[in-house]
Amino acid sequence: MEKKIKGDVIVIGGGPAGIIASVASSRLGAKTILIERYGFLGGNMTNAGVINIRTFNDGKGNLVIKGIPYEFVNEIKKYQKIFTPGAENLEKDDCFRQYPEITKYVSQEFVLSANVKLILHGFVNDVIKEKNKIKSVVIFYKGQKIYCEGDVFIDCTGDGDVAYLSGVDFIKGWGNKNKLQPLTTTFIIGGVSKKHWPKVKISKEEMEKMKKEFEEGNYPCPTYPPGALFAMPRKGEIYGNVTRYPADITDIFEMTKAEIELRRQVWKVIEFYRKYIKGFEKIYLQQTFTQAGGRESRRIIGEYILKEEDILECKNFPDNIAKGSYPIDILVPDGSGDIWKELKNSSYGIPYRCLVPKKIDNLLVAGRCISCDYKALGAIRVMAICMATGQAAGVSAYLSSKKKIPPRELEIKEIQEILKKQEAII
Ligand SMILES: Cc1cc2nc3c(=O)[nH]c(=O)nc-3n(C[C@H](O)[C@H](O)[C@H](O)COP(=O)(O)OP(=O)(O)OC[C@H]3O[C@@H](n4cnc5c(N)ncnc54)[C@H](O)[C@@H]3O)c2cc1C
Numbered sequence: 001m002e003k004k005i006k007g008d009v010i011v012i013g014g015g016p017a018g019i020i021a022s023v024a025s026s027r028l029g030a031k032t033i034l035i036e037r038y039g040f041l042g043g044n045m046t047n048a049g050v051i052n053i054r055t056f057n058d059g060k061g062n063l064v065i066k067g068i069p070y071e072f073v074n075e076i077k078k079y080q081k082i083f084t085p086g087a088e089n090l091e092k093d094d095c096f097r098q099y100p101e102i103t104k105y106v107s108q109e110f111v112l113s114a115n116v117k118l119i120l121h122g123f124v125n126d127v128i129k130e131k132n133k134i135k136s137v138v139i140f141y142k143g144q145k146i147y148c149e150g151d152v153f154i155d156c157t158g159d160g161d162v163a164y165l166s167g168v169d170f171i172k173g174w175g176n177k178n179k180l181q182p183l184t185t186t187f188i189i190g191g192v193s194k195k196h197w198p199k200v201k202i203s204k205e206e207m208e209k210m211k212k213e214f215e216e217g218n219y220p221c222p223t224y225p226p227g228a229l230f231a232m233p234r235k236g237e238i239y240g241n242v243t244r245y246p247a248d249i250t251d252i253f254e255m256t257k258a259e260i261e262l263r264r265q266v267w268k269v270i271e272f273y274r275k276y277i278k279g280f281e282k283i284y285l286q287q288t289f290t291q292a293g294g295r296e297s298r299r300i301i302g303e304y305i306l307k308e309e310d311i312l313e314c315k316n317f318p319d320n321i322a323k324g325s326y327p328i329d330i331l332v333p334d335g336s337g338d339i340w341k342e343l344k345n346s347s348y349g350i351p352y353r354c355l356v357p358k359k360i361d362n363l364l365v366a367g368r369c370i371s372c373d374y375k376a377l378g379a380i381r382v383m384a385i386c387m388a389t390g391q392a393a394g395v396s397a398y399l400s401s402k403k404k405i406p407p408r409e410l411e412i413k414e415i416q417e418i419l420k421k422q423e424a425i426i
Contacts, residue, residue: 003146004136007033007117008401009394010150012124012137015043016053016383017367017390018156019107020068023114024394024422025154030401032116032394033148035139037123038290041107043158043367045098045383048293049186051230051239052087052095054382058325058346061091065323067424069387073098076106080233096384099233100289122146124157127165132361134166151401152362154393159250160298160369168357169301172248174374181295181378182222182244182335185262189270190237190286193279198231200238202277210276220268222335226277227269237286242269244335249294262292295331295368295381302371303408304353311379314345319352319412320426321392321419324385330378339378349426350380352412355393361406366393391424 007030011022014036026032034041044050053073056065063070070090077088079102087097111118119139126138128147136147155162160170173180195201210225219225227242243265247258266288273280309315311328325348328341354371355364367386368377379385395418400407419426 001144003144004149005033005146006149007031008151009033009154009397010035010137010148010152011154011156011394012162013043013156013158013367014041014107015156015158015367016045016386017393018043018154019111020072020387020390021154021156021366021394021397022111022116023068024391025398026114026116028395028398028418030398033119033150034111034116035119035122035124035137035148037121039120040104041111042100042103044293046100046104046107047290049100049239049289050293050383051097051099053098053384054095055326056090056096056384057092059094060346062346063091064325064347064425065384065388067388067419067422068391069384070423072110072387075110076103079106097230119148124162125165127162129166132359134162134360134362137162151404152364152397152407154397155363155365155369156367156390158294158297158368160300160365163300163357163360163363163365163369164298166360166363168359168363170298171301172250172298173296179333180246180248180297181331182246182333183249183258183262183292183294184241185243185259185266185288185292186239186241187266187288188232188237188239188286189283191282191284192236192238195279196277197236197238200226200229200231202226206277213272213276220272221265226273240269244331245292246333246335249297255292258292263288296374296377298369299374299377300357300365300369300371302354302358302365303356304351304371306350306354306370306372306376306380308373308375311348311376312341312344314343314348316349317351320349321352321355321415322350322385322388323347323425324350324380324388326379326382326385328375328378330375350385350389352392352396352415355389355396356408361408362400364393364397364407366390388424391422392419395419395422
């Protein structure tokens with residue numbers, strides 16, 4: 001069975017970028033449809049359990065991201081009164097800690113209250129084009145084939161699926177397909193003793209023992225033990241971002257291998273903690289998330305490619321549409337460490353041209369697949385910045401649809417004026 005639906009602006013992917021893009025466009029009056037492949041919104045925040053949203057401020061008490069992302073996170077905050085162990089002050093903390101079940105609910109209510117039409121369980125895996133324009137994106141669902149037509153499309157899939165399907169050029173990895181930041185299966189463990197909750201305290205002696213096992217190759221994950229462990233709201237529960245596996249998230253065979261290997265790492269690392277950390281003897285696996293989380297895949301080639309030096313030198317551009325303050329943080333592909341580069345100043349600008357792909361006339365991209373080199377990606381991949389690029393893409397898509405002008409030809413001043421009215425910092 002075939003069906004056709006139509007909107008002015010079609011947003012594909014309901015993660016940090018897509019949620020904000022759809023709200024920005026819809027609030028301005030564009031008939032906006034948001035298509036998400038899972039049965040809930042949130043992207044990595046919910047489907048991969050990435051709990052720390054970074055970063056709304058410059059580390060000196062000044063916000064660098066406000067507007068709709070700030071409003072969205074404050075909405076989450078309202079529901080998190082129960083417990084936020086030290087990561088909730090958007091003006092000061094380096095991250096905002098969100099809890100995925102709350103975010104799933106808040107995200108859906110946030111987009112619905114902006115009058116966005118939501119399609120869940122909609123995996124977009126084809127596009128219909130007319131010359132340089134996308135006519136519709138195609139969803140297959142249990143025998144239904146749904147054509148979703150629009151004036152303007154915003155690719156917020158994280159992996160640039162729509163851009164790829166439309167023939168936009170892209171770069172993947174570090175100039176070499178095998179070099180991509182690793183994937184991670186995050187987890188929550190329960191049964192941690194009082195001694196270790198909410199703060200995980202590991203003795204010198206325990207660390208020495210784990211270090212020795214790691215050096216002898218007996219630790220199940222490539223990261224140094226015990227890895228990043230944070231308290232969750234319920235007593236005795238701790239979250240772990242510890243596992244690593246190098247894979248290309250856009251290749252189903254590599255992705256399958258990654259899911260299997262990462263789950264093995266989760267089970268083995270829990271056994272390891274039980275054996276080496278006092279107070280962890282009775283821990284059990286409470287939860288893993290819907291999928292292994294991807295940090296890096298396709299980055300589109302846009303009208304400008306944001307570079308490492310732009311980030312480090314804290315450049316601003318005449319077509320700034322957002323700011324960021326997160327430094328360059330790249331996990332090396334084998335997961336054994338990371339490359340960290342501090343900024344020379346406190347924030348950098350993100351130009352509008354990074355959201356505008358070459359070749360296709362009615363497509364914008366927001367989130368981690370925007371046009372940048374792999375080092376700049378290490379900075380702009382964090383979720384507050386993905387949200388901010390989402391807001392700019394939403395505004396631009398609305399203007400493009402209303403004026404019947406391709407996003408590439410819009411007056412940048414007009415986009416910036418609307419963003420400022422929406423309290424975005426540019
Ligand atoms: C383990 C890990 C730790 C991280 N740590 C941090 C951190 O501490 N702080 C931080 O801020 N960031 C962190 N990140 C990075 C951050 O999570 C991502 O860069 C960010 O989520 C990207 O946002 P996005 O909206 O571009 O894409 P995503 O979050 O990937 O969202 C994309 C959405 O599109 C949907 N989708 C994908 N393809 C299709 C399709 N074809 N059709 C329909 N829907 C589709 C997906 O289901 C998803 O909902 C981490 C990432 C990982 C994996």
